[in-house]
Amino acid sequence: MQNNFLEISEIIFLTLKVSGTALLISVVFGISLGFFVALRTFPGKKILVTAINTGMGLPPVVVGLLVMIFLWRSGPLGFFEWIYTPIAMVIAQTILATPIIAGLTLATIQSVPQKMIWQARALGARGWDLVWLLVRETKLSLLAAVMAGFGGIISEVGAVMMVGGNIKGETRVMTTAIVLEAQKGNINFAIILGVFLLALSFSVNLGLTLIQQKVRKS
């Protein structure tokens, strides 16, 4: 039991580390990309928007396969020696979460009344000022985008299994541990891990929701 407890806490820590890092990177890339596409006009914009929308539903195993091929020793990025490390998992999860956050950000910003943007511009808001104004106006939806991105990666198993290898203490996270324990027939341990995963997901979302609702009041 003592051992199980140690193992679970190790797995939870690693899950938070991997998905947390991936979420941070995705938030930066996703929100920037969403803003850029929403506010600028450029040739091929419709194609890019379509690509982002497609990316929101990327099959995780395909992402896992591609990341694996790239990171393999014989692959183009093999010299980094990232395959079967948490870095590989962060990369895969970032690729999965960025389009989700970008797509929802894009939709959010595009649904801001155009009149408001004109007005802000007329009053002299430029560049970062305008972005900052829009962030403040759309905080609620942007946080929802972050939550959706988090939900997409914390629950993902196929890609992290492929690029991480499910190595005990190294790349074994909640989802891959559940798959392994269920395969080993340790259903009880798998269920315990499942409960912990749900609790983890709930508490992270609770945190984000509290921020969101606090924002709403102020």
Add this chain to the structure above:
Amino acid sequence: MKRFLAWLLLVLFLFSAPLLAASKSIILATTTSTVDSGLLDVLIPIFEKQTGYKVLTIGVGSGMAMAMGKRGEADVLLVHSPKAEEALVAGGFGINRRAVMHNDFVLLGPLDDPAGVKSLNGAKAAFGKIASGGVFFISRGDKSGTHAKELSVWPAKTVLSNLWYLESGQGMGATLMIASQKKAYTLSDRATYLSFKDKVKLVILSEGDTALLNPYHVIEVNPAKFTKVNAEGARAFSDFIVSPAIQKVIAEFGKEQFGGSLFFPDAK
């Protein structure tokens, strides 16, 4: 905004620094049976303590493990698919193939044995009866050592029709669970079966045939072919697993929990 970015960079740095430090590592590609049975959970910590290497154990089927060896994606292999292993060494992808241990395969099925194979002599006869018996057989179907063995046991001209022959495409443990749930027959290595005995409703219906022997070999991936292979680490692991002390650990493994050895040492 600037403060936020500074924090972000700090957090990223803290997370990534320890990840980049582990350079003295080897990739061990091996079969699901050595992982699922828990043997490597015992051996790897001893090896890491003795040598300071970090072992990245990738538990896949023998087929995938050898494919990784063929591409130089692993440093050392611990596998059980003799014919494919010989081809790998002959092709110059692997060197220094050494016998590590063996156990044997057993034919498993439901307790009431609807196909009636228990009284038959020899594995081939039992498999022949299953092919004509109107029962399900679950194959690994993943080019693993177990899958290769199973394909070699079917009598010539057996048609593996998908009406009764189902491929799980998963590891040994998962396949046992499926066979148990579907009241089907399946072929398993003895080690994995013994460690699953309490969790599945399957009994041994055919065993002891020499055709069902299951030898494991360790193979180092040829560093002359792939410059990125950690040859020193691979040799260290290979020497470690055939050393007398570790062979003894292998022989003792599982005795306490299962009342008998799961693997029998083979190194000379």
